[in-house]
Amino acid sequence: MTRVKVIPENKKNIIDKIIEMSGENIRDCMQCGKCSAGCPASDGMDLLPHQVIRLLQLGQIDRIVESKSIWNCASCFTCAQRCPRNIDIANIMEAIRLTIIRCVGNSRLKADDVPSKVDCKMPQQAIVSGFRKYNK
Amino acid sequence: MEKIGLKVRARAKEALENREVDEVMGWKKGEFWYDVYPVFITEANEADDLIWDAFCVNNLSKYLIQKQKENKKVGVFLKGCDSLGFNQLLKDNRIDRDQVVIYGLPCVGMVDPEKVKKEGLNKGLLEIKRSKDEITFVTKEGEKKILGRQFDYDKCLACRYPNPVVYDELLDTEIAREVSEMDRFKDVEAIEKMSITERFEYWSNQFSKCIRCNACRNICPACSCEKCVFDNVNAGVSSKASVDSEEQFFHITRAYHVAGRCVDCGECTRVCPAGIPLDQLNHKIMKDINELYGKYDAGVDVSQDAPLVTYKLDDADSFTEHGKGGK
Amino acid sequence: MKKILKSQISQLWKRINQSYELFIPIEKDNKVNFSMWQEGDQVNLEILKTNSSPKNIIFPQTETYLQFEKNGKKINMESVGGKKEAYVLFGVRPCDVVSFNLLDNVFLREPVDRFYEERRNKGIVISMACSDPEETCFCSAFGIDPENAVEGVDVATWDMGDKILWMAQTEKGKMFTQSLKDLLKEATEEDEEACVQLKNNIKEKVKNLPLSNIDMKKIDKSMKDLFESSIWEDFSAQCLGCGSCTYVCPTCHCYDIQDFDGGKSGERFRCWDSCMFSDFTLMAHGNPRKTQKERFRQRFMHKLVYYPNNHGTYACVGCGRCIERCPVHIDMVKVIKKLGGEL
């Protein structure tokens, strides 16, 4: 098990950019887990929201990038509503997605092939957040 | 006004004869048509010199302080504005109400000699008589009647208390003068509209006229301190020099000291030898008090606490953002 | 005798202003006072008496005469004050000119007041006869005839309506007139007759002024009776103790010396003081004149009794300013008459 360097130098500016983009202070998170407990989309997530924030705090950006969680997040803001430290986790998820998407060509899905993925039971929330996530 | 003059004399004579009072204060005619001065009579026969005409402008109530130190019971004739001054002296415990008998005189307004001179009507003028708003000029050549109040003092034109607010006897029927509350502080609003440099120019020009004679302080019924801070050298507050900053200090402090106590009788402006419109300073403070802490007329109700010696929990203020105070 | 047309008078001001400071009655906010003339000021020669007297020009209300600076424990001092620039005082009425002489008696006697002396020497006083004395004037009671040039004035002028007649009196006045000879024309005979004519009807007017019938002899009683007269009691009861009468009076000359403590630096100045104030002549034990009666008496006794005993002339010039400015209309003439037992 290789030892991981806490907040490696090269990752520092990405973390600061995410904090700056989301406007949230991730150091405020006390890992209480309430966001993960209440997250409706947590079943499909390999990394629970509080673990994503933990990894962000430790600067392990690569493991976040590989995870599916940031894409499963439906931006329903339940977590933001309940977080006792007033952190807007959905906003941070959005910021992480943006950093990935903004590396050119990394868009997960083109806008026009979203309709094919949509079935009638998909809640509008997911569709809207889908558009927002994928077509940048 | 002559009819009332006779009543004044009769009342004074009667009061002195049957010893109701030790002394009566009234007005007496001097050399010239405008020369009327306060007089203190103790003998009944002197009462015949008393008069009541268009120049009895002096407020007699401030003399009561000295009279009461000689613990005399004094009868005094008071107009509307004088009675406000009287109440303010009462509120400051400078005089004792039951040592004074007040004969109230409703007043239609006093004539300003400067305005008569400005019109050039003072040439060869012997006397001025007034009944209600009709003014007769008695000159060597004959009489001339003019209707209207254009010769009255500005303060009389804006007078809100023509009838005495406190009296033991009223020697004339009450007078009704409607004065619009709206433009009471027109003069202040005009100055407030100026830019800040204009205002400073205006006031520093006015203050530089001051010759530090203290007439405005000594005539004012609200300025009745035993030893004024400006007379007290070791208060270390100001000197007698007539330099700009001392004059500024004197006038700001004087206006501030009579804040909530000035009865708006306009005497300070009348007596100022340099002609500084001092009442515009007092009006500004009155306007602010009315806006910030509710309408307050000094000298009307002796029992009501003055604005600066009381407070409300939710008072507005004019220095914090949420202060809701007027600017 | 010279003359100058009123229409050219403004050039005269400009000319004088080039080499002198010109003090002249100027009207501002409908009050006329002697102040330094500047282009565009509204000069008012018609008014009989300026609001406060020209005394302020030769004996200013506040004059700093010593400045000191502290560095460390040492103090270095520097004498300032006095007036360096020459000036011309135009339009002074005869009564005010006499008041200058009365002030000279006080300030130019040993020990000479060097500031006052310097101001007096630097100045050229040009008087103007009173064409139309007011009812509050009573200068005739003190032997001042308002139509003639008063002793001690440099130039006397008469206002003839369209022109001003100009007659130099003293050496300084002649020299000054000389320097203005291109502006001043020679006066013709008619001008001189007109001037004599003017003088006579001024005399007439003065005679029937209401206050002209004062007989000063009546108050030449012993100082003791005057001092203990009963009139002071009721007069002082009226008096409010403000300083208006003393500060507008041309002959009052009392002053107080005070320091301004500026911390590291400071200055010593003298400023007018009024015997009416409660802290006048404040000594260690307080003011020797404790009540308003004594202070009131002091003012009038000084002008009508003490000063004449010291200098031989009354210290009042009958200008009537105190009568106009007193808030309660206390009147010098009434005091004189009452003191003389007439009223």
Next chain:
Amino acid sequence: MSVEAKETVMGNKNEFEPLIVAFCCNWCSYAGADLAGTSRLSYPANVKIIRVPCSCRVNANFVLRAFQRGADGVVIAGCHPGDCHYSTGNYYTRRRFSLLTNFLEYVGIEQERFKVDWISAAEGNKFATVMNDVLEKVHRLGPNRKLRDARWKR
């Protein structure tokens, strides 16, 4: 570092050194100033504090005297209404200096030169922000020439 020090350091010789006199009430604002000190906050050195028992002790003469002696700004800081150690002191302060604020502005004195505010013992940073803000405004207004006594040389 005060505003001037920055400028003098940057070489532009701006010699206007504003002076702010602050009257701080002993129980709240003076303690707030102490707290600003203990938490090493910074506000310019031009602010000089005078301790008074309560904000109701400050007389209008002191304010005028400070302006006469060349102060460019005067600040009065007291407890929040309701918190006064003497229970009603600052209610009177509020009335007295509401009138004086409006009156000085009426007579032509820039309003930013005279600031009254409520600073409690726990508001160290509010103390620093108020002082920085007042100095910033006064610095923009320039030296106080209107009320200053010409005979006073600093």
Next chain:
Amino acid sequence: MQRIGVFVCWCGTNIAGTVNIEKVIAAAGEMPGVVYAKDYQYMCSAVGQNLVKNTIKEQKLDRVVIASCSPRMHEATFRKTAKVAGLNPYLVEVANIREHCSWIHKNKEEATKKAIALTRAAVAKVALNTALIAGEIGVESRALVIGGGIAGIQTALDIAEAGYEVDIIEKSPSIGGKMAQIDKTFPTLDCSACILTPKMVDVSTHPNINIYTYSELENVKGYVGNFEVTMNQRARSVNMEKCIGCGICTDKCPSKKAKSEFEEGLRNRSAIYTPFPQAIPNVPVIDREACIKFKTGKCGLCETVCPAGAIEFSQEDTKITKKYGAIVVAIGYDIIALDKFGEYAYTNHQDVITSLEFERLTNAAGPTGGKLVRPSDHKKPKKVVFVQCVGSRDKTERGKTYCSKICCMYTAKHAMLIRDKYPDIETYVFYIDVRTPGKNFDEFHRRAVEEYGVNYIKGMVGKIFPDGEKLQVHGVDALTGDTIKIDADMVVLAAATKAKEDAEDLGRKLSISTDTNNFFTEAHPKLKPVETHCAGIYLAGACQGPKDIPETVAQASGAAAKAIGLLSKDKLVNNPCISEVDEKICSGCLACTKICPYDAITSKVITFNDHGKITKRVVAQVNKALCQGCGGCTVACRPGAIDIKGFTNKQILAEVDALCR
């Protein structure tokens, strides 16, 4: 000429770091009246103070200026030093060149200039100081304790033991407070009633203590040693002397609908009730809203059945005014409202209860006689879930930012008690961190986990919703990263504590300040935890911040010690910087009397010789004992006849001049 000594302190490097001490000394030497200027590393140290003492004697100084830290810190110290050296203590001034100068400004040259200015102001002020003698005021040897919980009881007992009279004023009908509601106490698990009720009996029987229950504080006037307190004793409608506490009236009373506050609403009570059987005083109270007699005028059954004839419907609220020397505030705490926490479904499901309700459920004297049953259907629960930090450590405005300190311990206690009594019940505790900072606290928690098998899950509960008979609890295990679902029968929420509702307006009555969470602010968080800024008023217990019983009792004894220290003095030295009237100048307008918050100024008639005539005049006079030296009167006095010693008009003007130089 004055001989002023200036002493500049380095304060180690705190001042010397950014202030050039030599320059300050040099400048001080130049100031008017200064004859001696010296510096030292630590002026407040013994060496520093000796330096001052000896210099005063050697140089015959008559005034001293210390340029050091804030006068709020060491003014008293340096005044004592001067006193010991024979110099009047009020001839010492302190210039604050640390908090207001060296700590604030980094630029050395600027900080030095400012230090010199502040020192010059202090010298200018001290030059005008006059020697003042502190006056003395009497002390009322009686204390008032506000609040009848364990804090109030302990304080009252300690003060009474010291021989002083104590009054306890308690808003609810009986003393006991929150502790009376609790079943067992951690960490020793001894029964709360067993340790509380004996103390309550001591309090009720102690000759020095009188208890005013069912009464509230109206207003407080006066100052340390001489507080005048007005209490409003609400009408109990029962005569305290006659009532023998038999309880017949409470049984017979027909109106049973009112919810019992003591039982946290889990049981109803009659209109005439005693909160709990061991209530002290054991006299019932008629709740006038619920009582049929008061509402409709009919009934009055309790009056007829009462053997002692103690029922008095006509009783009125009575106002009691008494004088006290010291006041101790011990009004305790409350639980926050949970209506904003929708995710826990507290408001819409009976089986979601707070820990206090749980205490009542498990209490033998409780509504269920100690049997743990579900409030909804009274069945025995099989799974009980505890949720920690409900509303605590919460930055949103729903909750409180602080940690409520006692929840971890009492939840461990609850879980342990369940496992001990009903081993078959599964207990789960969702926590963020378990905080067990006290003596034997962590061992207690570990016993709950190891011996009694309480499952601790690190992670918060996301949502609770009714699912048929059960309650679905959705949480997360932050350590393993799994989301967890438990279908529990009962959920206990450890709700945050908060200050009492009326804490702020009580603070205003006593003129002591409250912090942003409405807990009372202590004079100094570390050095004066039981005192307030207002002399003579002390704090005890949870009203000053979340606290458990051991700390509360410790603080109560601390506050009692302070009060006893105050009451033991028969004379109190009062602050001599008070106002004084110059009768020559006073014109008797008495504006000052209207301003004075302590009504310390009254009028009197003086006769004096006015130039030969004897005249009488009204002037103001200051009652030295009442005046606290706020200075409001000096501004109302236009001629400056009234002035504050130590802060005179001339002194402050001198300071202004010095600062503007």
